[in-house]
Amino acid sequence: MSHLINIPSPVNLLGMMDRGIKVFVKREDLIHPLFGGNKWRKLKYNLVAFKNGDYKTLVTFGGPFSNHIFATAQICKIYNIKCTGIIRGEYMDPNNPTLNAAKEAGMQLYFVPKSEYKLKENSELINQLISKLERPLVIPEGGANDLASKGVEELMKELDEESHYDYIFVSAGTGMTASGIIQFSNPLTKVMVVNALKNEGLEDSIISFLTDERTNWEVLSTYHFGGFAKASDELIQFHHTFFDKYKIQLDPIYNAKTVYGLLDCIENGTIRDHSKVLFIHTGGLQGITAFEYRSGKNWLPA
Numbered sequence: 001m002s003h004l005i006n007i008p009s010p011v012n013l014l015g016m017m018d019r020g021i022k023v024f025v026k027r028e029d030l031i032h033p034l035f036g037g038n039k040w041r042k043l044k045y046n047l048v049a050f051k052n053g054d055y056k057t058l059v060t061f062g063g064p065f066s067n068h069i070f071a072t073a074q075i076c077k078i079y080n081i082k083c084t085g086i087i088r089g090e091y092m093d094p095n096n097p098t099l100n101a102a103k104e105a106g107m108q109l110y111f112v113p114k115s116e117y118k119l120k121e122n123s124e125l126i127n128q129l130i131s132k133l134e135r136p137l138v139i140p141e142g143g144a145n146d147l148a149s150k151g152v153e154e155l156m157k158e159l160d161e162e163s164h165y166d167y168i169f170v171s172a173g174t175g176m177t178a179s180g181i182i183q184f185s186n187p188l189t190k191v192m193v194v195n196a197l198k199n200e201g202l203e204d205s206i207i208s209f210l211t212d213e214r215t216n217w218e219v220l221s222t223y224h225f226g227g228f229a230k231a232s233d234e235l236i237q238f239h240h241t242f243f244d245k246y247k248i249q250l251d252p253i254y255n256a257k258t259v260y261g262l263l264d265c266i267e268n269g270t271i272r273d274h275s276k277v278l279f280i281h282t283g284g285l286q287g288i289t290a291f292e293y294r295s296g297k298n299w300l301p302a
C-alpha cells in the first residue's frame, strides 16, 4: 500500500518569527501530487479494508468541487479499484474541473437532489443506487470514519518524539482529521483547530470523534473568511505574499485560512514567546483549480 507514496512526510522549518517563535510545517501535501494531505491519511485504511474484504466497488459522497471525490477517484485509479461518487445536486456543469478529473480517472458519477443527499444512507433513492452496485463498500462523505482516525494516528507517529511542539495548527471541516491529531497529540501540546467552513457544530463533532477526554485543544472560529469555499481579496493577497516568500502553495478552502490564523495568533500575542509551532499542511491543492474556475480570480501569483 505504499508505492508512490512519500511517507513519512517531511517536517521543515518555515521560519523564525517575532518573539523567538519558530514555525515548522509538516508537508502532508507532498505525500502525493494528486491526493496528498489528509485525503491519503483518511483513505488509506479504508483501502486496506476494501482490499481485504469481499468488495468490488468503492462508493463515496461529495459536493461538486469536493477534494474527497477528486482524491478518491485518483487513488482508486492507481490501485485499480472500481469506484462510484454520489454527488450533491442534480446538475453537472460540463466544465466542472473537479468532476471532469474524477470522471477521467474512471469514477462513475451519480447526481442526486440536495434533499436526498442530506439523508445519505437513509435516502431511499441513494440506497437504491447503491444496491445496484456490485459488492459496494460505502465510505462516508469526507472519508470520516474510524479507519480515517487510524490513518491520522500514523501521521502523528511520524512526529519525532524528541521534538516537542507547543502548538499544532490544523484546518477543520468535519473535524475528523483534527480529532485524530488531538487524540494522538502530546497532552502538553495545544492543538489549534481552524474552523475553515464556519461549521457551527465543529466543537461537538470533534468531541464526538474523540475516544477519550482531551482538553489540550481549542477551535478558532474567526478565520473562515465567510465560510465554505469563500475567500476574500485579502486572503488571495495573503496567499500571493506567502507563496512569494515561502514557495509553498496553500489551498483557498482550508490551509490558507489556517496559516493566516497562525500568523495572526503570533501577531496578536496568543502564541507564547519562544514557542515551537507546527502547521500541518493538509493538502487539497486541487481546490486551487476549482476556486479559480468558480471565482474567475487568480489564486496563484502571476
Ligand SMILES: Cc1ncc(COP(=O)(O)O)c(C=O)c1O
Pocket (backbone or CB within 6 Å): 037, 038, 067, 068, 142, 171, 172, 173, 174, 175, 176, 177, 178, 251, 254, 255, 282, 283, 284, 285
Ligand atoms: C485539504 C483539506 N484540509 C482539511 C480538511 C478538513 O478535514 P476534516 O473534514 O477531517 O475536518 C479537508 C476536508 O476533508 C481538506 O480537503
